[in-house]
Amino acid sequence: MTGSGEDWLSDGLDVAGAESGLWVPGVDYIAGWRGAREAADRLNRALLGVGFELSDVRAVASTNEDGRGVVRLAGWPDAVDRLAQLLEVRADGCGGAA
Template sequence: MGGDDDFTDALAADLDPDTWVWLPGVDYAAGWRAARRTADELNGLLALCGVERSTLRAIADTDALGGPVVRLEGLAEGWLSLEELLCLAAHARGDSA
């Protein structure tokens, strides 16, 4: 295998069956559709706030039981933009960060 054992061991350690095994009879499509609606709304809000989709975006997914899950994925630039927005929102509410 030419020294790939470390890579293979690390990859196997990172695999979580709950994130990729589908159970029979679970309606994953319904959960994904609900997550997709929420992700689309969040992406719209991020865009309205000037956050480029290429730097931060919401992604629809499901959990092992088909429940809707929305993940945020992005580059450091996008996360810094989100941090700035959250600080502004906290300040507007009168909360200190």
């Protein structure tokens, strides 16, 4: 933190969302994030289980503007391409999507 008052809000944080109205008072973002975090953790364990490094590709928990949990996939393009290939092989072996 750099000082007193509300200066701490901008120390290393992107507060543009708060200024543009993306954070709505009264919305329970934490509950949505918790659910997303559980799903992201499960996906990250699965990624590790098939040989991915989380520094290359990982699931990240977030929420949308109304507090609903969202899981985003973040990764280097080559790692995401490898994941897509793995999923395509799995889908072909199962006759399509489950």
